[in-house]
Amino acid sequence: MSHDAGDGGSDRRIGRGRIADRIVDDLRERILSGELPNASRLPAERELAEQYGVSGATVREAIRVLATVGLVSVQHGTGSFITAESDTMIGMSIASVVRLEGLGATEVLGVLGALNRHAAQLAVREATDAEIDSLGETAEKLAVVNNTDGTIEDLRTFMRRLSEISHNALLASLCRYLVDVQVELAVKMSGGRVAEWRRVAGGLQADRLAVVAALKSRSVERAVEAVDAHTAHAVNLILSTPQAKKIQVSDPGFAHLLAGLLNTKLGSAAR
Missing domain, CATH: 1.20.120.530 (GntR ligand-binding domain-like)
Structure with missing residues (x-):
């Protein structure tokens, strides 16, 4: 059974700049370090938006990038899951x-x-x-x-x-x-x-x-x-x-x- 990963209550707000890219960098580091374990559910968009202090659209853009490189799988109606498999x-x-x-x-x-x-x-x-x-x-x-x-x-x-x-x-x-x-x-x-x-x-x-x-x-x-x-x-x-x-x-x-x-x-x- 998959489990939710990460602390939804933590504040991970970031500064200005290419915000979506910086969110991608932070989530990638959390995934590769094991903080967000493989096969776990990524925190909901609303939770991530609150953590980073950004809009839901910005979070969706970051998740799309992570899915493109194979770190996340988006399952509509269920959520996004960590799929950090090296192959x-x-x-x-x-x-x-x-x-x-x-x-x-x-x-x-x-x-x-x-x-x-x-x-x-x-x-x-x-x-x-x-x-x-x-x-x-x-x-x-x-x-x-x-x-x-x-x-x-x-x-x-x-x-x-x-x-x-x-x-x-x-x-x-x-x-x-x-x-x-x-x-x-x-x-x-x-x-x-x-x-x-x-x-x-x-x-x-x-x-x-x-x-x-x-x-x-x-x-x-x-x-x-x-x-x-x-x-x-x-x-x-x-x-x-x-x-x-x-x-x-x-x-x-x-x-x-x-x-x-x-x-x-x-x-x-x-x-």
Whole structure:
């Protein structure tokens, strides 16, 4: 059960200036510090207006900004709730930059590749044998690709697991979001055709096994080479599908397609 957060009676009046921005800064600090706990209900607009000595409209503007960056979820008729989850905030930030700069698939997938390379370097030193074995077991599940739905989750799990066994929380959060983008892009490019999905997802099986073997060898050099090869092959397979070639005629960098996928993810995160 959610509980109300904060002391509705405290006076947090602030001076002149960009008042809504300053309220955003104060509430963000209270959320990130844990004063307003995750999943708790944000004080009502009237209470916040009294605390800060501003109008209800100013408070609503501040809450709208907090919702945009993923710190708050507005549920009409119920109130606003703290949703300070790192994956959501990171995802929304990445999506905003990608859309603002008009970045395409190659740039975004290249960043994921660089992050995976760093994850592999860390995993060589930090991952336990059991964790690397677990990554291998996930890879084995992808040995046979019979349909799209049956392998999407296993593919996500394998790619996310690589970053998770690096034992770097920030790296794992960054990778989780970009992994979802890559998987969704691969699904989109397969056009719903099992044969094409098998060519893309199944075509990377040797690369996945090579990554696992490299990690087991505890060789940073081998791990980096294996991950780089996996990344290059994945990008080539995804962007060489008939669907990708068709889209490329009107959207050379796949920027519009990627913006659409990100827009969908932003909408899902905001709900």
